[in-house]
Amino acid sequence: MSANNNQKQLDPQYLERLQDYYAEHKVIPSYSVLAGLWGISAKSWVSQCVKRFEEAGFLDWTPDRQLKPGKRFFERRVAHSPVQAGLPNPALSSGYDYVSSIDEMLVRVPSRTVLIPVKGDSMVDAGIHEGDHLVVEKQPHANVGQIVVAIVDDEFTVKYLDREKAGFVLKPANKAYPVIRPKGRLEIFGVMAGLVRRTR
Amino acid sequence: MSANNNQKQLDPQYLERLQDYYAEHKVIPSYSVLAGLWGISAKSWVSQCVKRFEEAGFLDWTPDRQLKPGKRFFERRVAHSPVQAGLPNPALSSGYDYVSSIDEMLVRVPSRTVLIPVKGDSMVDAGIHEGDHLVVEKQPHANVGQIVVAIVDDEFTVKYLDREKAGFVLKPANKAYPVIRPKGRLEIFGVMAGLVRRTR
DNA sequence: TGACAAGCAGAACGGTCGTTCTGTAGTCTC
DNA sequence: GAGACTACAGAACGACCGTTCTGCTTGTCA
Numbered sequence: 061m062s063a064n065n066n067q068k069q070l071d072p073q074y075l076e077r078l079q080d081y082y083a084e085h086k087v088i089p090s091y092s093v094l095a096g097l098w099g100i101s102a103k104s105w106v107s108q109c110v111k112r113f114e115e116a117g118f119l120d121w122t123p124d125r126q127l128k129p130g131k132r133f134f135e136r137r138v139a140h141s142p143v144q145a146g147l148p149n150p151a152l153s154s155g156y157d158y159v160s161s162i163d164e165m166l167v168r169v170p171s172r173t174v175l176i177p178v179k180g181d182s183m184v185d186a187g188i189h190e191g192d193h194l195v196v197e198k199q200p201h202a203n204v205g206q207i208v209v210a211i212v213d214d215e216f217t218v219k220y221l222d223r224e225k226a227g228f229v230l231k232p233a234n235k236a237y238p239v240i241r242p243k244g245r246l247e248i249f250g251v252m253a254g255l256v257r258r259t260r
Numbered sequence: 261m262s263a264n265n266n267q268k269q270l271d272p273q274y275l276e277r278l279q280d281y282y283a284e285h286k287v288i289p290s291y292s293v294l295a296g297l298w299g300i301s302a303k304s305w306v307s308q309c310v311k312r313f314e315e316a317g318f319l320d321w322t323p324d325r326q327l328k329p330g331k332r333f334f335e336r337r338v339a340h341s342p343v344q345a346g347l348p349n350p351a352l353s354s355g356y357d358y359v360s361s362i363d364e365m366l367v368r369v370p371s372r373t374v375l376i377p378v379k380g381d382s383m384v385d386a387g388i389h390e391g392d393h394l395v396v397e398k399q400p401h402a403n404v405g406q407i408v409v410a411i412v413d414d415e416f417t418v419k420y421l422d423r424e425k426a427g428f429v430l431k432p433a434n435k436a437y438p439v440i441r442p443k444g445r446l447e448i449f450g451v452m453a454g455l456v457r458r459t460r
Numbered sequence: 461t462g463a464c465a466a467g468c469a470g471a472a473c474g475g476t477c478g479t480t481c482t483g484t485a486g487t488c489t490c
Numbered sequence: 491g492a493g494a495c496t497a498c499a500g501a502a503c504g505a506c507c508g509t510t511c512t513g514c515t516t517g518t519c520a
Contacts, residue, residue, distance in 0.1 A: 076371040083370050087328040088287060091478060102499045107478070125478095128287040136367070136375050162375075162395075162456055163362045175362075187457070189387045195362075207459065255457040256362055257387070259407065291508060302469045307508070325508095 074098050074109060075118060079133070088119070088127045134161040166254040172198045174250065176209060176216055183207070183218055185233035188255060194218060195254035204228075207252040212240065216249065274298050274309060275318060279333070288319075288327045334361045366454035372398045374450065376409060376416055383407070383418055385433035388455060394418060395454035404428075407452040412440065416449065 077097050081089060091106045100106055113119040120130035167173045178192045186207065194209065202208045208221045210230055219230035219240065230240040277297050281289060289297065291306045300306055313319040320330035367373045378392045386407065394409065402408045408421045410430055419430035419440065430440040
């Protein structure tokens with residue numbers, strides 16, 4: 061009964077409400093606002109709860125002692141099986157997977173990362189559809205076999221990079237489109253780092 | 261000379277430093293910390309600068325008058341054309357597109373949103389490939405035509421939801437797979453809200 | 461050369477922050 | 491049924507917050 065009881069109980073609803081608040085405002089509110097959010101009327105108790113979330117890794121402090129989201133605050137559950145997904149709250153279950161956030165999953169270097177909407181269906185066989193957004197890391201070079209964004213006639217073109225005797229070529233992933241063999245230098249804008257699609 | 265001069269000048273370095281701070285701590289700091297961050301020694305001047313960023317849409321206030329990021333704070337450039345993408349700084353150029361962040365683009369309700377890795381190729385014709393991650397909003401009901409995640413034999417199944425005389429059925433987007441006609445009740449886990457794919 | 465606005469510093473001030481301490485109602489244990 | 495523990499409420503307090511006002515440079519334009 062006393063085994064592994066050092067883990068104080070923390071209310072999953074509290075975490076969810078705070079996460080939803082953060083999703084709306086992108087900021088951790090003050091203790092008094094938190095009290096209202098959680099239906100608590102004593103700041104002292106808010107302080108207690110915050111400490112527990114801090115110990116659990118959901119909240120943290122800046123060097124200036126301002127409350128901020130902790131490492132686990134943004135964790136979005138990756139559900140591998142319904143059993144696992146049916147568990148009530150990631151905060152309470154152990155042995156689950158998570159990624160910190162979708163942004164962090166796709167964007168390694170924010171300053172060099174650009175989103176490019178996909179036009180046309182020249183890459184459908186690679187699962188790249190019209191309306192998708194490509195996550196592109198800007199860089200002037202790429203390797204053969206990578207999907208690259210090149211600039212052709214002042215327009216973005218998404219294609220596989222390949223090499224022929226005459227030089228680099230751009231290959232579509234759709235038989236209805238021809239291989240592009242640039243006359244001069246091939247200007248590469250960046251390489252594909254990921255893809256984002258919004259449904260509904 | 262006086263035409264359109266109501267736009268006060270705002271230092272792009274200030275914005276960048278604040279964005280970097282925010283990227284690290286996920287929180288807007290206090291005026292005194294901001295002063296240090298910006299190399300200013302008077303809070304009064306910080307207040308001035310904040311007001312300008314607020315007017316420009318980079319900062320905002322919560323209902324409780326706490327400083328928070330504004331709509332333009334997170335803008336990650338969506339590049340429609342190479343010309344546009346080459347511009348040096350989005351803060352200074354006008355007529356650009358942006359999305360706040362990839363997370364916000366895909367996730368509306370964090371507490372009900374789950375990531376599910378895709379197994380198999382039964383939905384390739386819908387551009388859903390093995391290894392992709394589905395962004396799923398948990399809910400027990402869905403409409404015909406939507407891509408849903410259902411629970412069949414204790415496993416997740418991603419399919420189109422459709423209706424036949426006998427009831428709801430799950431249709432794959434790949435001719436090699438059969439339509440699934442559940443015997444009992446069809447248990448819907450959630451509906452697809454988006455898709456994320458990481459390359460390399 | 462003088463007027464005027466902009467960029468910044470510094471001090472004063474009321475309000476709000478988070479901490480701490482005390483108190484109480486319920487519940488579980490032995 | 492006494493003690494201990496948990497989940498809260500409420501008040502007190504010093505520190506810090508953001509605002510405001512005053513004042514000093516510096517550059518610009520006439």
